[in-house]
Amino acid sequence: xxxxxxxxxxxxxxxxxxxxxxxxxxxxxxxxxxxxxxxxxxxxxxxxxxxxxxxxxxxxxxxxxxxxxxxxxxxxxxxxxxxxxxxxxxxxxxxxxxxxxxxxxxxxxxxxxxxxxxxxxxxxxxxxxxxxxxxxxxxxxxxxxxxxxxxxxxxxxxxxxxxxxxxxxxxxxxxxxxxxxxxxxxxxxxxxxxxxxxxxxxxxxxxxxxxxxxxxxxxxxxxxxxxxxxxxxxxxxxxxxxxxxxxxxxxxxxxxxxxxxxxxxxxxxxxxxxxxxxxxxxxxxxxxxxxx
Amino acid sequence: xxxxxxxxxxxxxxxxxxxxxxxxxxxxxxxxxxxxxxxxxxxxxxxxxxxxxxxxxxxxxxxxxxxxxxxxxxxxxxxxxxxxxxxxxxxxxxxxxxxxxxxxxxxxxxxxxxxxxxxxxxxxxxxxxxxxxxxxxxxxxxxxxxxxxxxxxxxxxxxxxxxxxxxxxxxxxxxxxxxxxxxxxxxxxxxxxxxxxxxxxxxxxxxxxxxxxxxxxxxxxxxxxxxxxxxxxxxxxxxxxx
Numbered sequence: 001x002x003x004x005x006x007x008x009x010x011x012x013x014x015x016x017x018x019x020x021x022x023x024x025x026x027x028x029x030x031x032x033x034x035x036x037x038x039x040x041x042x043x044x045x046x047x048x049x050x051x052x053x054x055x056x057x058x059x060x061x062x063x064x065x066x067x068x069x070x071x072x073x074x075x076x077x078x079x080x081x082x083x084x085x086x087x088x089x090x091x092x093x094x095x096x097x098x099x100x101x102x103x104x105x106x107x108x109x110x111x112x113x114x115x116x117x118x119x120x121x122x123x124x125x126x127x128x129x130x131x132x133x134x135x136x137x138x139x140x141x142x143x144x145x146x147x148x149x150x151x152x153x154x155x156x157x158x159x160x161x162x163x164x165x166x167x168x169x170x171x172x173x174x175x176x177x178x179x180x181x182x183x184x185x186x187x188x189x190x191x192x193x194x195x196x197x198x199x200x201x202x203x204x205x206x207x208x209x210x211x212x213x214x215x216x217x218x219x220x221x222x223x224x225x226x227x228x229x230x231x232x233x234x235x236x237x238x239x240x241x242x243x244x245x246x247x248x249x250x251x252x253x254x255x256x257x258x259x260x261x262x263x264x265x266x267x268x269x270x271x272x273x274x275x276x277x278x279x280x281x282x283x284x285x286x287x288x289x290x291x292x
Numbered sequence: 293x294x295x296x297x298x299x300x301x302x303x304x305x306x307x308x309x310x311x312x313x314x315x316x317x318x319x320x321x322x323x324x325x326x327x328x329x330x331x332x333x334x335x336x337x338x339x340x341x342x343x344x345x346x347x348x349x350x351x352x353x354x355x356x357x358x359x360x361x362x363x364x365x366x367x368x369x370x371x372x373x374x375x376x377x378x379x380x381x382x383x384x385x386x387x388x389x390x391x392x393x394x395x396x397x398x399x400x401x402x403x404x405x406x407x408x409x410x411x412x413x414x415x416x417x418x419x420x421x422x423x424x425x426x427x428x429x430x431x432x433x434x435x436x437x438x439x440x441x442x443x444x445x446x447x448x449x450x451x452x453x454x455x456x457x458x459x460x461x462x463x464x465x466x467x468x469x470x471x472x473x474x475x476x477x478x479x480x481x482x483x484x485x486x487x488x489x490x491x492x493x494x495x496x497x498x499x500x501x502x503x504x505x506x507x508x509x510x511x512x513x514x515x516x517x518x519x520x521x522x523x524x525x526x527x528x529x530x531x532x533x534x
Contacts, residue, residue: 179382184399
């Protein structure tokens, strides 16, 4: 029994971080129909931001989180202006973004590798290796903090989308781009803002990831498949779906890791992706998913 | 006196494609209901899109209260008082009725005033108040159309344009939609509507405009147009329609 609780807790901790990684990806797809294969490489860039803040000046990664968010959001603005804006009217936009973001991912990986080398890194604030104990069950502090902060950020994102003026515009654009434009929404600005927010979330996820997983520039290849499985399962473009899929699959993966063997744990995500695409390609949560 | 809305010699088409409209014009009288009819492909919807600023005219001009609307985007024509409901209702299906109405007032900078106007809409369309917190996409076709039409009123436009408000609705509901159109006109709002069902449309309109092959064939009071023999010819043959 204790072991089951233990494994579930570890799964939840992991799920929180994946949920934040996936929600940025979902937002960008939902609004812009951009399949952003560069998302995990931008997460790594966010992780490096937190890493160097800690390494050079001893700044806690949780304090570096807003810095990484803003920095990555700014990079998002730049990427959008240079690569995505002018092509937005192309009929094959979504397909094209797959190739485009694949190239961006490789460029970012190369740049990070050239600057910081390909060695494994991990930010090591004291809590990263500490844990709370409840009886014999331990809760790693690093994962707990990362999971809680992830949930807080996703909560803020949801409230922003639900109640703010820009949030209304983002949801409206996702559901019916032409109608939103007719009502006076500057859909291009909405595209830019949601792209920046999505990439900013990658930065935030990176800062949290930096003390939960060890990372190196090429690590993003491992994550892209995992994140894609979460986003597809959640129903492309649905943040709520992505969050549910993240927790569900992470918990299952934790059990697979504990009872079948840790090498099989990642298989959970691929198998899930495979099954979803085979039997329910629209995702678990219906035909026309929505951001919230 | 300057004309209220002048639509003159409009030529327009999509991309590099052929001209859908080829010199169309229409007379618009303030506060009246205008029904644009014509066979498929006559350019009815295209004409509304040009007026709304969704599609640039290659030739011709749209002049609203003395201002040439050339080159304006849809949000800019909207700010000048011209609202457009395209076909397929243009709602946000996963937003609630209230959220849809709020989107209708998106360009208002005053949330209090916006919500006050939404309350007025609820007074005029009680069914929408009843459904305020329901997702728009889960309502019946007639209710969705009511919402789409009511939503334009938030901005208190001078002109509203409806592209086939009766599309896909049962006859009884269609009559309700036309009652709403009349009600809007009685508030002094000028209505331009495109209608596939010519007889139905003209019966509820003051002015009829007949388009064919991108040109204005003729226009006149709805009664005249309704009884004009050329209508029979246009709709029932006499000329082969591809």
